[in-house]
Amino acid sequence: MHKARTVLDRVLVVAGVIALWQxxxxxxxxxxxxxxxxxxxxxxxxxxSGALARHASYTFQAxxxxxxxxxxxGAVLPFILRRMPRLSAILDPYLVGGYGIPKLxxxxxFILWFGIGIESKIAVVASVVFFLVFFNxxxxxxxxxxxxxQMARLVGASELLIARRVIWPSAVPFIFAGLRVSTPYxxxxxxxxxLISSNRGLGYLVQLGAMNFKTVEVFAAILAITLIVIGxxxxxxxxxxxxLRWRPANALNKDAASGGM
Amino acid sequence: xxxxxxxxxxxxxxxxxxxxxxxxxSPWVIQxxxxxVKDGEFVTIIGPSGAGKSTLLNMLAQTDAPSEGEIRFRxxxxxxAGARLSPGLDCQIGYVFQDDTLxxxxxxxxxxxxxxxAQGRLDDASRARAETLMKAVGLNGFERYYPHELSGGMRxxxxxxxxxxxxxxxxxxxxxxxxxxxxxxxxLQEDLLRLWEAGRKxxxxxxxxxxxxxxxxxxxxxxxxxxxxxxGDHSIDIPRPRNLRDIYAVPQFAGLYETIRAQVQ
Amino acid sequence: MITTGRILLGLALLACxxxxxxxxxxxxxxxxxxxxxxxxxxxxxxxxxxxxxSTLWITALGFAIGFFFGVLLPFLLDQSERATKAIExxxxxxxxxxxxxxxxxLILWFGIGDAPKVVIIAFMTFYMIxxxxxxxxxxxxxxLIVMAKIVxxxxxxxxxxxxxxxxxxxxxAGLKVALPRALSAAIVGEFLVADKxxxxxxxxxxxxxxxxxxxxxxxxxxxxxxxxxWLLERLQAKVxxxxxxxxxxxx
Ligand SMILES: Nc1ncnc2c1ncn2[C@@H]1O[C@H](COP(=O)(O)OP(=O)(O)OP(=O)(O)O)[C@@H](O)[C@H]1O
Ligand SMILES: [Mg+2]
Numbered sequence: 001m002h003k004a005r006t007v008l009d010r011v012l013v014v015a016g017v018i019a020l021w022q023x024x025x026x027x028x029x030x031x032x033x034x035x036x037x038x039x040x041x042x043x044x045x046x047x048x049s050g051a052l053a054r055h056a057s058y059t060f061q062a063x064x065x066x067x068x069x070x071x072x073x074g075a076v077l078p079f080i081l082r083r084m085p086r087l088s089a090i091l092d093p094y095l096v097g098g099y100g101i102p103k104l105x106x107x108x109x110f111i112l113w114f115g116i117g118i119e120s121k122i123a124v125v126a127s128v129v130f131f132l133v134f135f136n137x138x139x140x141x142x143x144x145x146x147x148x149x150q151m152a153r154l155v156g157a158s159e160l161l162i163a164r165r166v167i168w169p170s171a172v173p174f175i176f177a178g179l180r181v182s183t184p185y186x187x188x189x190x191x192x193x194x195l196i197s198s199n200r201g202l203g204y205l206v207q208l209g210a211m212n213f214k215t216v217e218v219f220a221a222i223l224a225i226t227l228i229v230i231g232x233x234x235x236x237x238x239x240x241x242x243x244l245r246w247r248p249a250n251a252l253n254k255d256a257a258s259g260g261m
Numbered sequence: 262x263x264x265x266x267x268x269x270x271x272x273x274x275x276x277x278x279x280x281x282x283x284x285x286x287s288p289w290v291i292q293x294x295x296x297x298v299k300d301g302e303f304v305t306i307i308g309p310s311g312a313g314k315s316t317l318l319n320m321l322a323q324t325d326a327p328s329e330g331e332i333r334f335r336x337x338x339x340x341x342a343g344a345r346l347s348p349g350l351d352c353q354i355g356y357v358f359q360d361d362t363l364x365x366x367x368x369x370x371x372x373x374x375x376x377x378x379a380q381g382r383l384d385d386a387s388r389a390r391a392e393t394l395m396k397a398v399g400l401n402g403f404e405r406y407y408p409h410e411l412s413g414g415m416r417x418x419x420x421x422x423x424x425x426x427x428x429x430x431x432x433x434x435x436x437x438x439x440x441x442x443x444x445x446x447x448x449l450q451e452d453l454l455r456l457w458e459a460g461r462k463x464x465x466x467x468x469x470x471x472x473x474x475x476x477x478x479x480x481x482x483x484x485x486x487x488x489x490x491x492x493g494d495h496s497i498d499i500p501r502p503r504n505l506r507d508i509y510a511v512p513q514f515a516g517l518y519e520t521i522r523a524q525v526q
Numbered sequence: 527m528i529t530t531g532r533i534l535l536g537l538a539l540l541a542c543x544x545x546x547x548x549x550x551x552x553x554x555x556x557x558x559x560x561x562x563x564x565x566x567x568x569x570x571x572x573x574x575x576x577x578x579x580s581t582l583w584i585t586a587l588g589f590a591i592g593f594f595f596g597v598l599l600p601f602l603l604d605q606s607e608r609a610t611k612a613i614e615x616x617x618x619x620x621x622x623x624x625x626x627x628x629x630x631x632l633i634l635w636f637g638i639g640d641a642p643k644v645v646i647i648a649f650m651t652f653y654m655i656x657x658x659x660x661x662x663x664x665x666x667x668x669x670l671i672v673m674a675k676i677v678x679x680x681x682x683x684x685x686x687x688x689x690x691x692x693x694x695x696x697x698x699a700g701l702k703v704a705l706p707r708a709l710s711a712a713i714v715g716e717f718l719v720a721d722k723x724x725x726x727x728x729x730x731x732x733x734x735x736x737x738x739x740x741x742x743x744x745x746x747x748x749x750x751x752x753x754x755x756w757l758l759e760r761l762q763a764k765v766x767x768x769x770x771x772x773x774x775x776x777x
Contacts, residue, residue, distance in 0.1 A: 102710030
């Protein structure tokens with residue numbers, strides 16, 4: 001009964017937002033704020049003509065490559081550094097500093113180096129994802145119970161076995177947390193890089209609409225990106241939940257600050 | 262003021278909570294509970310887990326409203342029907358909670374001084390009193406420690422003297438020594454009795470431990486399982502001052518212990 | 527030993543930079559010496575301060591607006607469980623909106639002044655502060671509130687000594703994430719549209735093919751953000767000495 005009320009409330013909220021949007025459109029004029037329905041129609045038209053898919057797949061490629069190129073070393077490096085405490089102590093301030101650097105501010109540099117093609121977008125995404133995954137995985141590697149490792153050593157397990165059987169399973173949730181947190185940043189980073197300079201991709205689509213003063217297209221493109229980000233979030237959350245079913249639900253540490261881009 | 266009236270009267274008290282979905286009421290936790298407490302009395306209350314002991318103290322402390330019945334303080338109802346709760350009854354009722362309620366961002370001494378600060382009664386005299394109390398329970402030297410730097414027993418002591426420091430006439434204590442080792446526990450019991458004998462406050466003390474109930478109290482109430490009511494009211498006629506470490510050797514002890522144990526089961 | 531290593535690594539990185547400059551040439555990697563030189567120039571002719579002031583101003587303005595609403599809304603929602611449940615998913619979903627992608631639209635609406643950037647920064651700050659305040663309010667220990675009331679604390683004392691102090695760790699967590707991001711949002715915003723500010727300085731240099739300018743700008747921006755992080759870290763350590771040190775945090 002309570003549930004039904006909550007659902008009803010939520011539907012009302014959505015309806016309210018749409019109504020507000022419609023009203024804003026009426027009072028400001030459809031040129032400045034296009035109404036919800038034309039925006040949906042435009043989005044549908046973009047989807048039908050294949051333009052949406054073309055641009056989205058470009059953005060996706062940049063995000064996916066960047067994800068891979070940044071995420072893989074980010075996930076592996078902490079395991080290597082675990083065995084070399086001294087090296088890791090030396091690297092620490094640089095990595096913390098690197099984490100703090102606004103990677104998006106490096107975009108002009110990447111464009112300078114790699115041109116306005118997809119490579120510069122990949123570089124932006126990779127630099128963002130690397131640090132996110134690295135620090136989450138490091139947290140996981142450090143959270144490993146030293147008693148477990150000691151126990152394994154006492155019963156004569158080899159280092160390789162310890163890494164595979166003790167360290168890896170306890171770090172997996174953290175790696176995943178890193179990947180989950182990175183997902184919206186990967187897409188967002190690609191879009192921003194496209195906004196700064198590109199001739200393809202979802203970010204470019206927004207820019208194009210604005211250049212032609214077609215607010216409907218701008219709205220439609222923004223809506224498309226929003227839906228894609230929400231969808232990607234839901235997807236990784238779903239995968240994580242399936243793979244980590246054995247963990248108590250509240251142990252999945254939620255990143256408080258993923259409202260980033 | 263009615264001189265004959267007991268300090269605290271609990272009359273036909275009952276409590277039930279709204280169910281989870283808020284549409285109905287769950288069964289009675291406490292029902293038709295009546296007893297009274299004299300000025301200066303040390304009452305120990307014993308009852309099974311989940312009997313509603315904490316719920317009872319919450320109602321006495323005015324942090325939760327009874328579903329029925331009345332509580333009278335010096336003959337006067339503590340709350341007019343429908344009026345707002347006044348937690349602590351204007352600092353007349355102190356409450357040492359079942360779990361830790363020290364403010365983690367204050368040092369030990371600042372925690373102890375918090376009530377005085379809140380009541381605007383912080384001066385040299387009250388400060389000195391706080392220091393005396395700290396010393397009495399062996400917390401001197403730890404004034405500048407934060408709660409997370411204290412042991413569990415020290416935190417309990419700090420919580421205890423935080424209530425003693427502002428001298429409320431009634432103190433409610435909810436299993437204050439529950440999770441401590443035997444040694445620390447006897448230590449704290451002795452501290453508590455000493456402080457009580459010096460100030461003669463009225464204390465309602467909840468415990469799971471029959472021996473503790475007998476050792477400390479003038480009187481022990483035994484509560485039933487929910488819906489809770491009183492099934493035993495025992496006068497503990499062991500003379501004071503008592504030697505807590507040898508309380509088992511006192512002739513009355515064995516008899517009291519047996520009767521109460523039979524009721525608790 | 528470790529300190530020596532850190533210094534050596536720093537020098538090695540500098541050497542790498544110089545080496546990169548020699549190998550890749552002036553167009554791709556500016557020379558460190560020239561960057562230092564340029565830095566001195568823009569400090570001396572004052573143009574750095576102008577750009578920095580403009581960036582910091584829009585950061586502060588946007589941050590203040592976002593912070594205000596980010597704190598206010600959770601306090602309002604805290605009054606009603608029902609409202610919270612109704613609005614929460616909508617707020618979470620709206621987090622998916624790519625803030626920077628709004629820039630072209632905001633430029634159409636507000637022109638190319640500071641307004642579009644301020645709106646974007648406010649937006650980003652809002653979400654981060656909203657989330658931390660929201661979870662902070664849920665994390666306040668109810669028992670501490672009850673305790674304070676019993677010992678006679680009035681609402682002011684309660685708000686100051688219990689609510690505010692309980693919120694602090696969350697506030698700081700939010701602040702530490704949000705303030706540097708607000709700054710970098712300002713810079714990215716200036717990439718997209720500006721005629722002054724550090725972001726403009728960098729992007730303008732890139733468009734002019736002035737690699738030294740790009741590097742100098744990035745060095746300034748990096749130093750600024752890292753300095754900000756450091757300051758917040760110090761402040762937090764000071765204000766929250768009462769918290770147990772967590773051995774498992776990254777640094
Ligand atoms: N706020 C509440 N809402 C609903 N039910 C409650 C609430 N507080 C207590 N109860 C219920 O009331 C009953 C009595 O709880 P209470 O905490 O008073 O027990 P207790 O006697 O203090 O137990 P223990 O010895 O374990 O501390 C329990 O069944 C508990 O579930
Ligand atoms: Mg209890």
